Structures are given as C-alpha cells and as structure tokens.
Amino acid sequence: MTRIINKPKDTVSQVLNGVAYIHQDRIERIPKTGVLIKKNREKNQVAIISGGGSGHEPAHFGYIGKSMLDASVSGPIFVPPTSAEILLTIETVDAGQGVLLIIKNFEADVQNFLEAEKMAKAKGHKVGHVIVNDDCSVEIGSFEKRRRGVAGTVFVHKILGAAASDGKSLTELIDLGEQVIGSLNSLGVALSSGTSFSKEERRFELDKDTISFGIGIHGEEGYRSEPFHSSEALANELINKLLVQYEQPTNKKFALLINGLGTTTIMEQYIFSNDVRRLLKLEEIEVVFAKTGNYMTSTNMAGISLKLLEIIEDSWLDYLKKPTDAFAWS
Amino acid sequence: MTRIINKPKDTVSQVLNGVAYIHQDRIERIPKTGVLIKKNREKNQVAIISGGGSGHEPAHFGYIGKSMLDASVSGPIFVPPTSAEILLTIETVDAGQGVLLIIKNFEADVQNFLEAEKMAKAKGHKVGHVIVNDDCSVEIGSFEKRRRGVAGTVFVHKILGAAASDGKSLTELIDLGEQVIGSLNSLGVALSSGTSFSKEERRFELDKDTISFGIGIHGEEGYRSEPFHSSEALANELINKLLVQYEQPTNKKFALLINGLGTTTIMEQYIFSNDVRRLLKLEEIEVVFAKTGNYMTSTNMAGISLKLLEIIEDSWLDYLKKPTDAFAWS
Numbered sequence: 001m002t003r004i005i006n007k008p009k010d011t012v013s014q015v016l017n018g019v020a021y022i023h024q025d026r027i028e029r030i031p032k033t034g035v036l037i038k039k040n041r042e043k044n045q046v047a048i049i050s051g052g053g054s055g056h057e058p059a060h061f062g063y064i065g066k067s068m069l070d071a072s073v074s075g076p077i078f079v080p081p082t083s084a085e086i087l088l089t090i091e092t093v094d095a096g097q098g099v100l101l102i103i104k105n106f107e108a109d110v111q112n113f114l115e116a117e118k119m120a121k122a123k124g125h126k127v128g129h130v131i132v133n134d135d136c137s138v139e140i141g142s143f144e145k146r147r148r149g150v151a152g153t154v155f156v157h158k159i160l161g162a163a164a165s166d167g168k169s170l171t172e173l174i175d176l177g178e179q180v181i182g183s184l185n186s187l188g189v190a191l192s193s194g195t196s197f198s199k200e201e202r203r204f205e206l207d208k209d210t211i212s213f214g215i216g217i218h219g220e221e222g223y224r225s226e227p228f229h230s231s232e233a234l235a236n237e238l239i240n241k242l243l244v245q246y247e248q249p250t251n252k253k254f255a256l257l258i259n260g261l262g263t264t265t266i267m268e269q270y271i272f273s274n275d276v277r278r279l280l281k282l283e284e285i286e287v288v289f290a291k292t293g294n295y296m297t298s299t300n301m302a303g304i305s306l307k308l309l310e311i312i313e314d315s316w317l318d319y320l321k322k323p324t325d326a327f328a329w330s
Numbered sequence: 331m332t333r334i335i336n337k338p339k340d341t342v343s344q345v346l347n348g349v350a351y352i353h354q355d356r357i358e359r360i361p362k363t364g365v366l367i368k369k370n371r372e373k374n375q376v377a378i379i380s381g382g383g384s385g386h387e388p389a390h391f392g393y394i395g396k397s398m399l400d401a402s403v404s405g406p407i408f409v410p411p412t413s414a415e416i417l418l419t420i421e422t423v424d425a426g427q428g429v430l431l432i433i434k435n436f437e438a439d440v441q442n443f444l445e446a447e448k449m450a451k452a453k454g455h456k457v458g459h460v461i462v463n464d465d466c467s468v469e470i471g472s473f474e475k476r477r478r479g480v481a482g483t484v485f486v487h488k489i490l491g492a493a494a495s496d497g498k499s500l501t502e503l504i505d506l507g508e509q510v511i512g513s514l515n516s517l518g519v520a521l522s523s524g525t526s527f528s529k530e531e532r533r534f535e536l537d538k539d540t541i542s543f544g545i546g547i548h549g550e551e552g553y554r555s556e557p558f559h560s561s562e563a564l565a566n567e568l569i570n571k572l573l574v575q576y577e578q579p580t581n582k583k584f585a586l587l588i589n590g591l592g593t594t595t596i597m598e599q600y601i602f603s604n605d606v607r608r609l610l611k612l613e614e615i616e617v618v619f620a621k622t623g624n625y626m627t628s629t630n631m632a633g634i635s636l637k638l639l640e641i642i643e644d645s646w647l648d649y650l651k652k653p654t655d656a657f658a659w660s
Binding site: 001002003004005006011012014015016017018019021022024054055057058191192197208209210211228230231232234258262263264265266267268269270271272273274275277290291292294297299300302304325327328329330 | 331332333334335336341342344345346347348349351352354384385387388521522527538539540541558560561562564588592593594595596597598599600601602603604605607620621622624627629630632634655657658659660
C-alpha cells in the first residue's frame with residue numbers, strides 16, 4: 001500500500017519535525033537528533049525521559065507534557081536511540097534535581113540507556129532508571145516469560161511524571177516505579193502482522209480468522225496462533241491470563257488500559273472494552289481508572305492489548321488522574 | 331481481515347456501551363439508543379448536539395465534554411440516526427436555553443435532523459441548526475462542488491461549544507456557526523478504500539501507488555485518481571486547492587486540522603504535517619492553531635485530509651483554545 005512519505009531515509013526526522021511544528025506551544029526538537037523536549041520545563045523537580053525505536057507513535061513523544069515526560073528520544077524504526085543521543089537528552093533536561101530514565105525491557109534499549117546513564121554520571125549528573133517489563137507472554141518453544149516492555153509503560157510515565165511534579169526525589173521515584181512495574185501486566189494479540197514501513201513485506205503470516213497471542217510491539221510474532229471466535233472470547237482469555245499474575249485479585253482496585261496496536265478501528269477497541277467491562281465485573285474486579293485508544297502502536301499492525309495495573313496505593317490513582325497537557329494521554 | 335467484534339448486528343450498540351464504560355466519569359448512554367450524553371451538563375446555556383452514522387469514530391462521541399458537545403447521536407454504520415432518536419436527544423439535553431444541532435451536509439442526515447427539529451419545536455423546544463459543508467471537492471463528471479460535511483466539523487463543535495459555555499444565545503450561535511462554516515474548507519485523499527465493516531468488500535479499487543482525490547467519509551470514491559509521488563507533492567496540491575477558496579489569503583491567520591482517515595499511521599500524519607508547515611510558510615500563511623490526528627475517520631480507509639479555517643475574529647481562536655475534557659480533542 002502507498003504510504004504518505006517522502007524519501008524513506010528522511011522518515012523519522014520528518015515525523016519529529018512535524019510533531020515539533022504541530023505542538024510548537026509545548027514541544028521543540030533538538031535539531032538533527034531524535035530528541036524532543038518539553039518547552040517551559042519545571043525547575044526544582046526530577047526530569048523524566050523515555051524513548052526507544054520509532055514505529056510506536058504516539059509513544060513516546062505524545063507523553064511529553066506537564067506531570068508526564070520532559071523529553072522523548074527516538075531512534076530509527078524499531079531501533080533504539082544511541083547512547084550519545086540519550087546522553088544529550090539527559091544533559092539538556094537535568095535541572096539539578098536529577099534525571100530518571102524510563103526504559104522498556106528490550107536488550108538493545110536497556111544497553112544504550114544504561115550506557116548513557118553511566119556516561120552522564122561520569123559527567124556529574126544524578127541519573128537513575130526503571131525498566132518496564134509489563135508483558136506477561138512467553139517465548140515460543142521454551143515458554144519462559146519474556147517480560148518485554150510494552151504499552152503498560154504509559155501508566156509508568158503518568159504515575160512517575162505526576163509524582164515528580166509533586167516533588168518526589170530520584171530515589172523515591174525509582175522505588176515508586178519499581179512498585180508500579182511489579183503490579184503491571186500486559187498481553188496483546190495481533191490480527192495482522194503489519195508490514196515493514198517502507199516495504200510491503202509482512203513480518204509474519206497469519207491465516208484468515210486467526211490471531212496470534214503474545215505479540216510484541218516490533219512486529220514480533222506471538223507464542224501461539226489460534227482461531228478468532230469473538231471479542232468476548234478474546235477478552236475472557238486475556239483477562240484470565242492477566243489475573244493469574246496477581247495473588248487473590250478479588251475485590252482489588254485496578255487501572256485498565258486497552259491499547260490499539262495501529263490499524264484496529266476505534267469501534268473494535270470499544271467493543272472489546274465493553275466485553276472487558278462485563279467480564280471484570282463477573283470477577284468482582286473494581287476498575288477505578290480506564291483508558292482505550294492507540295497509546296503505543298506497532299506501525300500498521302492490527303491488534304489489541306490489555307493492561308492491568310493493581311492500584312496498591314491511593315496516591316497512584318491520584319497521579320493517574322492528575323491533569324497533563326501531553327497530547328496523547330487524554 | 332479478522333475484526334474484533336461479536337455478532338455484527340450488535341456492533342454499534344456495543345461500541346456505545348464501551349464508550350459509556352470507559353468514560354463513565356463524563357458520559358452515559360440512554361439505554362437501547364444511539365444517544366450518548368454528557369453527565370453534569372451545565373444549565374443556563376444552549377445545549378449542543380451533533381451526530382450521524384457510525385463508522386467515523388472518535389466522531390462524534392469523542393467531542394462530548396465541557397465547552398464542546400452535550401450529546402452525540404449515532405446511527406448504524408454510515409446511516410444517520412432516526413429523527414425519533416434525535417428528538418429524544420433534544421428533549422434530554424434542553425435545559426431551557428434552547429438546543430443547537432450541528433449537522434453534516436449529507437442529504438439523509440439533513441433530512442432526519444431537520445425533521446427532529448420540527449417535531450421538537452412543535453413540542454415547545456427552542457431549536458436551531460447549522461449545516462457544515464466544508465468539503466470543497468467536486469462531483470465526478472459534473473465537477474459541481476459537493477460541499478459535504480467532513481472533519482472540519484470538529485472545529486465547528488469546538489468553537490460553538492466554547493461560545494455556548496460563554497453564554498451566547500441560540501441565535502448568536504447560529505450566526506457564529508454560519509460565519510465559521512463559511513471560512514472552513516477541507517479536502518481529502520484516500521490511499522486505500524477501506525472495506526465495509528463486516529465484510530471483506532472494498533468500497534472502490536485503487537491501483538498500487540495511486541491516490542484518490544476528494545474522497546468522502548463514507549468510503550465514497552474521489553473525483554480523480556492519480557499516481558502518488560510524495561507527501562510533499564500531495565501537501566502542495568491540497569494546499570493549493572484549499573487556498574483558492576479564499577480571497578487574498580496572504581497574511582491571514584488560519585487554524586489547521588490534519589485528519590487521519592483511519593489506518594494511516596501517526597508517522598505518516600506528522601510527515602505530511604511537516605510538509606504542510608513548510609508550504610504554508612512559503613505562502614506566508616500564519617498558522618495560529620494546529621492539530622494532527624484521527625478526528626473523523628472512515629472505518630479502515632487509509633488516507634488523509636487537510637482542513638483550513640480562516641480565523642476572522644480573534645474570539646474564534648480563544649474558543650479553539652478553551653480547555654475541554656472531550657477525550658478526542660486533545
């Protein structure tokens with residue numbers, strides 16, 4: 001299919017320029033880099049950075065705003081940013097209170113972010129990190145848990161961003177982040193693999209009326225393909241797989257995120273949301289916060305993912321609800 | 331492709347239930363109808379209703395909120411709601427200051443909304459309407475202007491909603507709406523036709539690397555198909571076609587909306603936004619307000635549309651910027 005692009009090599013750079021243009025009241029680009037930064041950053045608080053490969057829009061730049069991120073750093077499509085650009089981002093946003101990196105758990109991402117953290121510390125910056133590993137799918141073959149970082153990351157952005165704006169220290173934010181990540185679980189399915197961005201190649205093949213469980217956000221195939229029956233059956237399966245991650249989940253409070261992976265229509269997302277509602281009610285789960293939309297995509301993959309966050313402290317809910325002008329959060 | 335649905339006949343009803351569930355702090359459904367209404371509606375101001383067929387999500391329910399809509403009324407996919415349901419909506423939201431209907435210019439929509447207006451007036455309600463006709467494409471064959479109502483409608487929702495919250499009367503809102511509509515122009519292209527929602531039929535065929543100019547939001551084919559060259563060439567063509575609609579456009583202020591039609595990625599939308607930026611600058615057009623995103627879709631059509639609104643009064647810009655909690659606006 002035709003794509004609205006110019007020269008493929010300019011794609012990411014032009015995306016970032018477009019974001020800086022449309023959101024120029026709030027966001028600017030450090031020229032010739034993958035770095036977008038919040039204008040009018042607050043002083044006297046820890047600065048928060050997230051990022052990763054491109055192809056997951058509106059992640060991560062859509063979460064730049066008050067009580068969320070101070071900057072995002074984007075690499076090429078599905079390739080993490082270099083440690084040099086992450087370092088530049090740290091140096092740019094550090095206002096003296098330190099910098100927190102929110103990293104998705106993929107080997108190359110973790111490596112580059114931690115290398116940048118080390119370089120920044122050597123230059124005298126106070127830097128820490130949390131690694132989000134919300135995915136509770138398993139490896140094909142070994143059935144080992146993979147614990148990749150997927151769209152649940154957006155809840156981590158919001159809670160830690162709001163806590164930072166509340167004056168929490170870097171150490172406090174890391175502790176809070178680790179607690180939140182420990183209460184967060186995600187699982188996604190694909191209905192089509194999507195194609196690589198500048199070519200027509202499908203990343204994997206799915207039979208008609210078949211879905212793939214446990215897909216990744218870089219087009220990775222899931223661990224199991226099976227026939228699709230209905231939105232309700234799918235909701236039932238995903239909820240069951242997520243709830244077993246929690247001890248005694250009955251009567252607990254949860255935040256819910258239903259994430260479209262790219263080309264799944266908003267109609268389908270809300271039909272699925274409706275099924276999730278009925279099934280969680282049967283499980284006596286109290287949903288105290290809910291969002292549905294395209295929060296972290298995998299270019300043009302069709303599919304949906306479900307994330308549950310058990311609300312351990314009431315303050316987490318306050319942080320989720322705290323207003324932000326990040327354009328992709330609402 | 332598989333779709334995340336249950337029984338096809340339940341699709342729209344389940345979408346509306348899903349919306350009322352996820353946004354239960356703000357939105358409720360009148361059971362068994364296509365009507366979603368704002369909770370905690372302001373008294374002492376004109377109530378505003380919009381709606382139409384389903385398949386355009388997040389339109390129109392995504393614009394329910396403070397300083398925007400009081401209610402949306404949805405029909406089946408690509409079929410307008412009945413006059414009976416529109417009447418019910420009017421009766422529900424009228425707080426004594428009257429009700430304004432924002433109608434998209436399609437024959438069946440206009441007919442049903444005006445019939446409901448007539449019935450409501452007979453029951454003693456004060457009701458008025460504006461008809462949005464922002465599309466400046468032409469008919470195949472006759473080349474007559476069609477002036478359908480498309481995604482520019484979202485600017486009308488925002489400006490009139492904010493003006494209503496400012497205490498404007500029904501007559502003042504109708505006058506303002508007609509002025510805004512007279513300054514609004516849209517043009518869209520499709521890169522793929524999309525399929526009808528419960529079948530695999532494509533609504534029209536496009537050759538590879540070909541785009542269709544002047545498509546509608548119900549999957550209607552455009553008036554001309556031609557090869558796709560680049561985002562920049564497309565931006566150039568759409569801008570030129572829109573600017574000829576304005577007299578002496580140089581040095582005037584415009585609001586800009588770049589709308590994804592469904593499955594076009596956010597990356598492509600921002601690449602196109604970047605091209606629009608450079609070209610409008612060359613035309614010495616001052617963009618004082620800009621948005622990019624999926625504001626009014628045509629299910630799974632791939633494509634993009636561009637809307638320009640000439641800002642005649644500074645108050646229009648204030649109304650566009652006035653905060654709202656409508657979830658699809660940010």
